[in-house]
Amino acid sequence: MFTQVLINGLLKGGLYALMAMGMSLIWGVMNIINIAHGSFIMLGAYATYWLFSQFGVDPFVSLPLSMAMMFFLGWLVQKYLINFVVQADIFITLLLTFGIELLINNLALLFWTADVRKVNVSYGAGNFQLLGTTVPAVRLAAFVLALLISAILFYVMNRSRLGRSIRATSQELDAAKLAGVKVGNIYAITFGIGTALAAAAGTLWSILFPIDPTMGGILTLKSFVVTIIGGLGTMLGPLIGGLILGVVEAVGTNWLGSTYENLISFSIFLLVLIFMPKGILGGRD
Amino acid sequence: MKTKTLSRCLSLVLTVSAVLLFAGPGFAAKDVIKLGCATSFTGHLSRTGKLYVDSYKFAVDKVNEAGGVKVGGKNYKLELVFYDDKSEPTESSRLVEKLIAEDKVDFLLGPYSSGVTIPDSIVAQRYRVPMIEGGGASSKIFSRGNKYIFGTLPRAEDYFTSTLEFLKEQKPLAKKIAIVYADDKFDLTVGEGTKAQAPKMGFDIVLFEKYAEGASDFSSILTKIKSAGAEAVLVAGHTGESINFVQQAKELNVTPYLLSLTVGPTEADFRKALGKDADYIYGVASWSPQMNFPGTIFKNTQTFVEEFKKKFGYDPDYHNASAIADIAIYKDAIEYAGTLDRQKVRDAIAKTNLDTIYGKVRFLDNGQIKGTSVVLQNLNGNIFQVYPNMGHNAVFPMPAWNKR
Numbered sequence: 001m002f003t004q005v006l007i008n009g010l011l012k013g014g015l016y017a018l019m020a021m022g023m024s025l026i027w028g029v030m031n032i033i034n035i036a037h038g039s040f041i042m043l044g045a046y047a048t049y050w051l052f053s054q055f056g057v058d059p060f061v062s063l064p065l066s067m068a069m070m071f072f073l074g075w076l077v078q079k080y081l082i083n084f085v086v087q088a089d090i091f092i093t094l095l096l097t098f099g100i101e102l103l104i105n106n107l108a109l110l111f112w113t114a115d116v117r118k119v120n121v122s123y124g125a126g127n128f129q130l131l132g133t134t135v136p137a138v139r140l141a142a143f144v145l146a147l148l149i150s151a152i153l154f155y156v157m158n159r160s161r162l163g164r165s166i167r168a169t170s171q172e173l174d175a176a177k178l179a180g181v182k183v184g185n186i187y188a189i190t191f192g193i194g195t196a197l198a199a200a201a202g203t204l205w206s207i208l209f210p211i212d213p214t215m216g217g218i219l220t221l222k223s224f225v226v227t228i229i230g231g232l233g234t235m236l237g238p239l240i241g242g243l244i245l246g247v248v249e250a251v252g253t254n255w256l257g258s259t260y261e262n263l264i265s266f267s268i269f270l271l272v273l274i275f276m277p278k279g280i281l282g283g284r285d
Numbered sequence: 286m287k288t289k290t291l292s293r294c295l296s297l298v299l300t301v302s303a304v305l306l307f308a309g310p311g312f313a314a315k316d317v318i319k320l321g322c323a324t325s326f327t328g329h330l331s332r333t334g335k336l337y338v339d340s341y342k343f344a345v346d347k348v349n350e351a352g353g354v355k356v357g358g359k360n361y362k363l364e365l366v367f368y369d370d371k372s373e374p375t376e377s378s379r380l381v382e383k384l385i386a387e388d389k390v391d392f393l394l395g396p397y398s399s400g401v402t403i404p405d406s407i408v409a410q411r412y413r414v415p416m417i418e419g420g421g422a423s424s425k426i427f428s429r430g431n432k433y434i435f436g437t438l439p440r441a442e443d444y445f446t447s448t449l450e451f452l453k454e455q456k457p458l459a460k461k462i463a464i465v466y467a468d469d470k471f472d473l474t475v476g477e478g479t480k481a482q483a484p485k486m487g488f489d490i491v492l493f494e495k496y497a498e499g500a501s502d503f504s505s506i507l508t509k510i511k512s513a514g515a516e517a518v519l520v521a522g523h524t525g526e527s528i529n530f531v532q533q534a535k536e537l538n539v540t541p542y543l544l545s546l547t548v549g550p551t552e553a554d555f556r557k558a559l560g561k562d563a564d565y566i567y568g569v570a571s572w573s574p575q576m577n578f579p580g581t582i583f584k585n586t587q588t589f590v591e592e593f594k595k596k597f598g599y600d601p602d603y604h605n606a607s608a609i610a611d612i613a614i615y616k617d618a619i620e621y622a623g624t625l626d627r628q629k630v631r632d633a634i635a636k637t638n639l640d641t642i643y644g645k646v647r648f649l650d651n652g653q654i655k656g657t658s659v660v661l662q663n664l665n666g667n668i669f670q671v672y673p674n675m676g677h678n679a680v681f682p683m684p685a686w687n688k689r
Contacts, residue, residue, distance in 0.1 A: 001508060001512045004508050004537075005505065005508055008504040008505065008508060012502060012504070106327070109327055109331070113331075113332075113335075114327070114328070114329070114331040114332045114335075115332055115554055116332060116524050116525045116528060116554055116558060117554075117558060118528060118532075118557075118558035118559070120558065120559070120560045125532050125533075125535035125536045125562065125686070126536075127535075127536055127537065127538055134536075134537050134538045136533075136536035136537065138536075139536065208532075209501045209502075209529055209532075210501075210525050210528045210529060210532075210558055212329075212332075212525065214328070214329055215501075218499070250504070250505055253505040253506075254505050254508065254509065257494055257495065257496075258494060258495070258496035258497065258500060258503070258505055258506050259468045259494075259495045259496050259497050260497075261496075261497055261500065261502075262497060
């Protein structure tokens with residue numbers, strides 16, 4: 001039974017990691033805590049849902065498409081809204097993203113109603129046996145995809161010109177400007193990448209769980225916790241944070257009971273803040 | 286200068302609001318009975334809240350078409366006054382107060398869910414305005430000696446009674462049962478009521494666990510259910526959670542003889558979201574569209590189901606039927622009392638003995654309906670009442686996920 005609990009936790013952790021990656025990136029580069037992150041995940045999930053239910057596009061096929069759409073949306077939101085306050089006090093950006101969250105959620109409620117919906121793929125609940133445990137196939141696929149996207153992001157950030165510009169902007173704004181980095185563009189692109197990652201998480205979420213317009217709130221919180229646990233300013237942070245949170249939650253709820261899931265995740269969050277304020281991987285670069 | 290503009294603005298606002306205030310009651314026609322209702326148009330309960338709104342409107346239209354409510358030889362039309370409580374209890378009770386004090390409604394209809402109904406019912410009691418509600422079944426609503434609250438959902442403690450009786454009659458006997466419930470007021474009462482009852486009927490409870498309302502991941506609970514070897518799994522939760530639970534039961538290959546969930550299996554959304562996986566899942570309800578009772582607003586249950594489907598395009602479930610009954614009870618009680626006096630109407634409601642499409646309505650002394658629940662099962666994309674048997678046989682045990 002313990003192996004099963006561990007597998008449940010790891011697979012969930014992969015999804016948490018992907019969810020938090022976008023938030024961590026935007027936070028690290030722009031010092032913006034994006035309260036609307038969960039709403040972007042929700043939009044990604046709905047993009048997948050509509051593509052699936054209206055046109056029969058398989059979620060794994062539509063993933064790049066919904067990521068591209070959300071990249072564009074994020075780019076617009078940053079360029080024409082957030083950009084005006086990006087240098088302002090953190091509370092201003094908090095308020096703005098909070099406002100964006102309210103707007104997105106309520107528009108979604110208005111147009112799509114609060115109906116609980118589900119992307120119902122034929123292989124949706126498939127599973128296989130491994131070492132005496134049951135491994136849900138789609139969760140495993142989501143997990144692998146989360147790792148894959150992390151790896152791509154890691155590569156882009158460390159090897160490409162774009163990645164270097166993004167990191168330079170986050171580490172030393174003035175020096176980056178001097179070196180010819182177009183900071184405004186970099187911000188918009190970073191925000192776009194962040195929302196595209198949210199869309200990827202939303203797509204995977206929509207295969208695994210039912211979706212509704214208000215699903216984002218708790219996901220923002222979870223992403224926040226994962227980001228803090230993993231540590232800001234590193235691409236590996238969300239991955240480590242996500243896996244830790246997933247496993248701790250699985251083991252914890254197994255031991256204490258499911259009603260305490262949030263108690264467990266926020267206790268971990270507090271402990272990390274007290275003993276490792278920079279997160280598990282934080283402060284090394 | 287600034288203060289002048291401010292005071293000018295202020296006086297304008299005051300004048301406008303004064304005009305609105307005095308003009309307000311003037312618009313209201315005299316021969317109208319106003320029913321006030323603050324319920325969930327938005328927020329996490331709005332999906333089920335909509336079922337009540339649809340039904341209240343439908344029933345009121347029907348009553349008005351048929352001439353309205355007769356009081357002292359005069360025909361009154363019913364009028365609904367709605368507010369959106371955003372699914373929040375504090376907001377809801379504030380709006381109920383507004384309905385009474387500002388909109389001057391004659392009587393109240395309840396919101397959806399037990400947690401919201403409790404504060405609302407307390408406001409109703411404070412102003413001595415009768416409230417008939419069709420969406421809250423927790424005993425915590427009815428255990429406060431509140432004389433003004435009447436509910437048309439049966440006692441939460443008894444929700445799974447019929448399921449346990451059904452299990453006793455089946456072979457193989459599912460002796461080991463798991464009870465899983467959300468940690469809100471209603472489901473807590475269901476869970477604890479079932480826990481108290483099951484051992485008396487000879488069942489062993491191998492797992493008794495609650496989860497946080499709105500939870501999406503049940504892998505931990507399902508893993509425990511599997512390792513405890515539960516043969517029947519009873520879940521008290523909400524639609525979204527139910528869909529998750531069933532899907533993840535399949536993911537983790539958990540196949541008890543019976544999997545029953547309180548809210549979800551009766552709703553069209555549940556079948557739409559799960560597709561074929563909804564088959565064989567059991568549910569409970571105080572009512573099913575397969576029943577047939579003579580009604581007052583509608584001829585009988587079957588004509589109601591037919592007309593409802595035609596108008597709204599979805600199958601009514603027990604929420605809808607309960608709401609229809611609420612309106613029927615008001616019509617009956619007001620006509621019986623022969624006055625709009627709230628106290629007299631309250632006394633008339635307490636004495637209700639009425640045939641409705643929801644079944645015979647009589648109230649217990651605490652204001653809750655005398656009633657039981659039935660066992661339902663999803664079969665071939667449809668929901669059927671299987672206990673008490675009305676001609677559709679249950680499939681028991683549920684076939685394994687990989688043998689369907």
